[in-house]
Amino acid sequence: MGKVVRALEKSGEPILLEQRHRPVGVIISLKDFEERFVVKAATEARLKLFAQIDEMAIVSQDKKPAEAILRDLRRGDS
Numbered sequence: 723m724g725k726v727v728r729a730l731e732k733s734g735e736p737i738l739l740e741q742r743h744r745p746v747g748v749i750i751s752l753k754d755f756e757e758r759f760v761v762k763a764a765t766e767a768r769l770k771l772f773a774q775i776d777e778m779a780i781v782s783q784d785k786k787p788a789e790a791i792l793r794d795l796r797r798g799d800s
Contacts, residue, residue, distance in 0.1 A: 730737055730751055739747040750758075784791060 726737060726749065730749060734751050734753070736751075736754065737749040738745055739749065
């Protein structure tokens with residue numbers, strides 16, 4: 723196993739595992755794993771959160787620009 727790990731570290735290329743001349747798996751570097759799976763999962767979770775936030779958004783009935791509404795709030799006008 724040590725030789726396989728050293729080869730992976732040296733080349734960075736995925737290593738195909740075979741059993742009876744049939745592909746049964748792949749060993750990939752930690753960098754590849756993170757890029758393909760960890761980052762992907764985080765991106766999917768972030769997009770899901772953004773979608774949930776969008777669903778909760780309420781369209782304002784007030785047609786005033788946001789800056790004017792904030793200005794009124796700061797002055798204490800309601």
